[in-house]
Amino acid sequence: MHKQNFKIILSFLLILSSSLIFSQKKFTIVLDAGHGGSDHGANRSYADIGRVAEKDVTLAVTLKVGAMLEKNRDFKVIYTRKIDEYPSLSDRTNLANRSKADLFVSIHCNSSQRPTAYGTETYVQGPNQNDENLEVAKRENDVIFLDEKDKQTFGSYNPSSPESLIALKLQQNKYLESSLLLGGLVEGNFVNKDKRFSRGVFQKNLHVLRMNAMPSVLIETGFINHPEESHYLASDKGQTEIAESIYNAIIDYKKAIDRKTGGSVSVKKPEPEKPAESPLKNDFRILLLSSPIKYNDGDPALKGLNYILPLKDNGLYKYYYGVTNMASVKDINLKTAKDAGFRNAYAVGFMPNQKLLTGYYTIEVYTGEKLNGNSFILQTLKDVERNKENGVFYYTYGKVFTLEDAVKLQKDLESKGIKNTIIQKVFK
Numbered sequence: 001m002h003k004q005n006f007k008i009i010l011s012f013l014l015i016l017s018s019s020l021i022f023s024q025k026k027f028t029i030v031l032d033a034g035h036g037g038s039d040h041g042a043n044r045s046y047a048d049i050g051r052v053a054e055k056d057v058t059l060a061v062t063l064k065v066g067a068m069l070e071k072n073r074d075f076k077v078i079y080t081r082k083i084d085e086y087p088s089l090s091d092r093t094n095l096a097n098r099s100k101a102d103l104f105v106s107i108h109c110n111s112s113q114r115p116t117a118y119g120t121e122t123y124v125q126g127p128n129q130n131d132e133n134l135e136v137a138k139r140e141n142d143v144i145f146l147d148e149k150d151k152q153t154f155g156s157y158n159p160s161s162p163e164s165l166i167a168l169k170l171q172q173n174k175y176l177e178s179s180l181l182l183g184g185l186v187e188g189n190f191v192n193k194d195k196r197f198s199r200g201v202f203q204k205n206l207h208v209l210r211m212n213a214m215p216s217v218l219i220e221t222g223f224i225n226h227p228e229e230s231h232y233l234a235s236d237k238g239q240t241e242i243a244e245s246i247y248n249a250i251i252d253y254k255k256a257i258d259r260k261t262g263g264s265v266s267v268k269k270p271e272p273e274k275p276a277e278s279p280l281k282n283d284f285r286i287l288l289l290s291s292p293i294k295y296n297d298g299d300p301a302l303k304g305l306n307y308i309l310p311l312k313d314n315g316l317y318k319y320y321y322g323v324t325n326m327a328s329v330k331d332i333n334l335k336t337a338k339d340a341g342f343r344n345a346y347a348v349g350f351m352p353n354q355k356l357l358t359g360y361y362t363i364e365v366y367t368g369e370k371l372n373g374n375s376f377i378l379q380t381l382k383d384v385e386r387n388k389e390n391g392v393f394y395y396t397y398g399k400v401f402t403l404e405d406a407v408k409l410q411k412d413l414e415s416k417g418i419k420n421t422i423i424q425k426v427f428k
């Protein structure tokens with residue numbers, strides 16, 4: 001079958017099935033017992049109980065958590081392993097992604113060079129792994145549904161469209177928020193119920209967290225090399241307590257998520273169709289920052305955001321993010337900018353195709369030292385204007401009267417190999 005047709009049919013079936021079996025959808029959770037087979041993980045021998053291996057503790061705890069969850073009809077439990085074998089890390093994350101799981105919980109034990117180290121800790125996706133995780137999210141999400149409102153905004157999913165990319169970034173933030181919620185609940189139970197010492201919830205760059213397209217946590221249930229804690233980890237009492245704490249955290253987590261989304265399991269009346277959103281009169285861009293400094297694409301000052309329009313106005317570079325004439329997308333763009341760290345960002349309206357009455361737009365193609373006549377820019381473009389200000393040379397090209405034409409001109413230059421140019425507003 002033609003791939004495109006297949007995709008359309010698949011999306012149709014997904015929409016159909018999600019509306020038909022919405023009320024029966026189970027919450028799918030992947031339980032991952034760390035290590036296994038020839039990979040023993042942390043281990044240490046003790047005179048009285050022999051060798052304690054991480055792979056055995058993680059499997060025992062995982063099976064107990066799974067048995068508790070399976071008694072609850074709301075959950076579908078998938079195990080990355082149920083016996084003493086070693087699935088690779090990508091086997092584990094592939095399984096979770098393919099099964100479109102709602103949650104991934106990896107269970108481990110800790111070890112340290114310091115014999116006195118003890119306690120529990122939970123890890124969530126690290127702060128510097130967003131880009132890779134975004135690639136995973138792009139690959140793994142054929143159809144993304146954030147919630148009803150977002151679904152209406154973004155419609156069908158196309159990984160190369162800016163709107164879908166924004167939706168994915170939003171979704172990533174939601175995953176991180178959810179992962180932090182579960183991590184806090186798990187550690188809270190360890191402390192309040194089991195009277196253990198929690199070292200906290202941390203962000204860390206780990207494969208099983210980075211390569212998953214869903215909220216994910218990795219729980220370090222205690223230190224194998226700490227004599228007292230190791231005996232607790234190896235005991236049936238200890239394993240049961242740990243499993244109950246994780247189980248109860250998952251139950252509370254799901255309740256919190258259901259409250260937020262209006263419940264995915266309980267039967268829910270379909271909402272009446274909302275009228276389609278009508279476009280606004282103006283285009284809106286998000287002003288991220290104004291600065292005397294010129295930043296090129298990918299500069300850390302732009303905090304990883306793409307689709308940026310730099311506009312030079314009165315000697316200041318203004319960096320605008322995104323463009324839309326839909327109110328809902330404008331709000332999302334603003335939130336994305338704020339989440340990226342531009343706390344003072346705000347939306348600015350631009351009247352489409354508005355002609356400047358005084359002055360014009362030109363393209364600043366180069367600033368810096370004086371250009372050589374053989375330079376690429378001067379060879380490629382005729383009629384480049386040169387200005388000198390405080391010892392700095394400014395080269396500009398073209399004269400147009402609407403922002404849209406200026407953007408077109410900038411794109412033309414880019415196709416000729418002249419990149420990182422700035423649209424400049426000239427008052428005259």
Ligand SMILES: [Zn+2]
Binds near residue numbers: 035041042109
């Ligand atoms: Zn481990």
